[in-house]
Amino acid sequence: RAREHGVRLVNARVEKIDTHGGRVRAVHLNNGVIVETDVVVNAAGPFVNDIARMMNLELPVYSELHTKIILRDVLGVTPRDTPLLVWLDPQYLPWSEEERAIFAEEAETRWLLQELPPGVHETRWLLQELPPGVHGRSEGGAASPYFLLQWTIHLDPVAPTYPIPLDPQFPEITLRALATMLPGLIKYFGRLPSLVMDGGYYTKTPENRPLIGPLPIKGAYIIGALSGFGMMSSAAAGDLLAAHVTGAKLPDYAPAFLLSRYDDPAYQKLLAQWNQNGRGAARNKEKPKGVLFLRQAANRV
Ligand SMILES: Cc1cc2nc3c(=O)[nH]c(=O)nc-3n(C[C@H](O)[C@H](O)[C@H](O)COP(=O)(O)OP(=O)(O)OC[C@H]3O[C@@H](n4cnc5c(N)ncnc54)[C@H](O)[C@@H]3O)c2cc1C
Known part of the structure; x- marks a missing residue:
C-alpha cells in the first residue's frame, strides 16, 4: 500500500548523512547512491x-539483549493449551549434585548456583512488570509440537551487534527454570533436542x-x-x-x-x-x- 502511494524501498545501509547550515541535505548509502533530501527519519x-x-x-x-527458544516438544510434555506462565519469584535452578560440583569449580559458571531473578515465562511477548498470567499460549495450534521459552537473565545494557551473541547455555538454563512450573520438562534435562534460539534487543530510554x-x-x-x-x-x-x-x-x-x-x-x-x-x-x-x-x-x- 505504501508503494501504491509512491514509496520506493531501497535495500541498502545508510553510511553517512550530510548536514549543512543546521539542516539535513543528503543520505549516503553503501551501494554508492547518494539520496539528496531535506527529510530523514532515524528508525x-x-x-x-x-x-x-x-x-x-x-x-x-541503551539496549538489552533478549533471547528466546523454540522447542520442538517431541516428548509431548507441554499441554497444548498451556496458558502463558510467568514465574515471578527468584529461584534456584535444579542442578544435580554432580553438576553443582562441576559448576562450583569453574568461576565463570558459579553464578548458575546463585539465586536467579524472576521472569521465566513461555511466550515471545516480554513486557517488563506485567502482572502474571495475562495471556499466552504454546506456539502454534493444537497439532503443533512447538513451545516457546523466554528468559531475560542478563538485563545489563549491551552494545548491539548482529548477528546477536547467543549463549549456548541459555536453552538448558531456561529449561531448568521453566521446569519449576512445568515439571514435565524435566525429561529434557541434559538432553534437549535440536531447537531454535533467536532474539534481539530492547532499545530503551532511561x-x-x-x-x-x-x-x-x-x-x-x-x-x-x-x-x-x-x-x-x-x-x-x-x-x-x-x-x-x-x-x-x-x-x-x-x-x-x-x-x-x-x-x-x-x-x-x-x-x-x-x-x-x-x-x-x-x-x-x-x-x-x-x-x-x-x-x-x-x-x-
Ligand atoms: C525477543 C523479542 C521479542 C519481542 N516481542 C515483542 C512482542 O511480542 N510485541 C511487541 O510489541 N514487541 C516485541 N518486541 C519488541 C519489538 O521487536 C521492537 O520494539 C521493534 O522491533 C522495534 O522496532 P524498530 O522499527 O524501532 O526497530 P527494528 O525492528 O530493529 O528495525 C530497525 C531497522 O533499521 C535497520 N537499520 C539499522 N541500521 C541501519 C543502517 N545504518 N542503514 C539502513 N538500515 C538500518 C535494521 O536493519 C532494521 O531493519 C520484541 C523484541 C524482542 C527482541
Missing part, C-alpha cells in the same frame, strides 16, 4: 545512535518511553526506543511520527515522546524519581541501570 532500532552520530547527535538510549518527533537538526526525525512493545505500538507511533513530518495537527500527548523533553528541568526532576519503567518513585532507591549506563557513557564522552 534504526538498536542502531538509532549510530545514525544519530552521523549528524553529531547523541541519544539517551524511563522506557519512546522517542518520536524532530531531532535538533532541521529535517531530521526519530522514531525509536520502542523497547519490548514496538510491534504493539507501531501503528500509533508511526501515526505520531507522520504528523510531525507532515506538519499535521499533533495530539496533546505528543510532547511526552519528544527528545527535547530531557531539556526541561521539571521533567528531569520527575525522571530522578521514576524507576526504569517510568513509574512512581523507585522503592528501593536504586538508580535504574539504564540511567547509570547513560551517565557512564556521558562521562566517557
